[in-house]
Every structure is written in structure tokens, then in C-alpha cells.
Amino acid sequence: MTDRELANQAIQGNHKAFAEIVHRHSGMVFSKALGVMHTEEGAAEVAQQTFVRAYQSLDTWRGADLAPWLTAIATHTALKLLDKERRRRTTSLDDPSASSVLSTSSDYFYSEEREARLQQMEAAIAQLPEQDQQLLHLQYYEQMKTADIASRTGLSQSNVLVRLHRIRERLRKSITHERND
Numbered sequence: 092m093t094d095r096e097l098a099n100q101a102i103q104g105n106h107k108a109f110a111e112i113v114h115r116h117s118g119m120v121f122s123k124a125l126g127v128m129h130t131e132e133g134a135a136e137v138a139q140q141t142f143v144r145a146y147q148s149l150d151t152w153r154g155a156d157l158a159p160w161l162t163a164i165a166t167h168t169a170l171k172l173l174d175k176e177r178r179r180r181t182t183s184l185d186d187p188s189a190s191s192v193l194s195t196s197s198d199y200f201y202s203e204e205r206e207a208r209l210q211q212m213e214a215a216i217a218q219l220p221e222q223d224q225q226l227l228h229l230q231y232y233e234q235m236k237t238a239d240i241a242s243r244t245g246l247s248q249s250n251v252l253v254r255l256h257r258i259r260e261r262l263r264k265s266i267t268h269e270r271n272d
Contacts, residue, residue, distance in 0.1 A: 102150050113142050120165045127169035141165040163249045197202040215265040223258045230255055
């Protein structure tokens with residue numbers, strides 16, 4: 092049975108059809124989530140949320156193969172979860188206890204190794220095409236949300252997410268390759 096046929100049956104209330112969709116695509120969704128989250132616990136949470144969201148929006152899906160749609164949902168869900176966790180961990184600079192945390196944190200001390208890694212990253216970014224550099228700048232320096240980046244660049248939100256993921260992967264490979272040389 093095709094994904095489209097299973098989706099149509101699931102929309103009609105056939106829970107076994109949706110269970111088959113989960114069975115077919117759970118490995119791929121988990122793998123994609125693990126690539127973003129880097130922990131099995133986080134990936135499992137993202138996979139679960141992905142299938143819940145997919146079930147809720149199944150009637151809006153218009154494709155033949157569910158994999159790309161589910162992958163986009165998983166990526167978006169994982170990035171939102173990471174952003175939420177990052178915001179939770181961020182300490183207010185107005186908090187008096189924050190200054191003692193900042194002053195004792197090893198992340199804020201200069202180290203030659205850290206400086207070298209930053210220089211490698213800057214060199215790798217400089218080698219990217221201009222549009223990729225622009226996406227990184229908007230995401231990380233201007234801290235724009237994906238929707239805002241999409242409207243500014245004329246790309247779709249899913250395209251922005253995919254391109255940012257691919258850019259990060261290229262940078263990681265480039266820096267890893269430099270370290271191994």
C-alpha cells in the first residue's frame with residue numbers, strides 16, 4: 092500500500108493505517124532527529140512530536156511520499172526544541188548571580204585552542220558562497236527566526252532549514268578535515 096493510500100485511510104480514522112505509517116518512517120524520523128539533537132532521549136521526543144503533528148495535519152499533506160514531509164517536520168520540531176532549551180539555559184545578565192557564573196565559567200576565558208577553532212570556523216565560513224554566508228549571518232548574528240529569514244531571502248521556511256543544516260554539515264566536515272590534516 093502506498094503512503095498516499097495509508098494517509099487517506101488514516102484520515103478516515105483507520106488507526107492501523109497510521110500505525111503502518113509510523114512503522115515505515117519511524118527509523119528515518121528518529122535518525123534525522125538524532126542528527127539534530129545528538130541525544131537518543133531528545134531524538135525520541137522529537138520523533139514522537141513529529142508523528143503527533145503529522146497525524147494532526149495529515150489532511151493537509153499533498154505528496155506521494157511521506158518521507159520528505161516527515162523529515163521537514165522532524166527537523167523543524169528538533170530545531171524548535173533546541174531553541175527552547177537554549178533560551179531556558181540563558182541566564183539574564185541583570186541577575187546578580189549571573190555575574191559570578193559568568194566570571195567563573197571557563198567558556199569566557201581565553202584559550203589558544205578556542206581561538207584556533209574560531210579562526211578555523213571563520214576561514215571555513217569565508218569559503219562558503221555569499222548566499223550561504225548570508226543565511227548564517229541572519230540565523231546566528233542577527234538571531235532571526237526561520238520565518239523571518241524566509242521572508243527576507245524569498246526562500247521557503249523548509250528550504251531555509253534544509254540549507255542551514257547542509258551549511259552546518261559542510262562546515263563541520265571542512266573543520267574536521269582540516270584538523271585531520
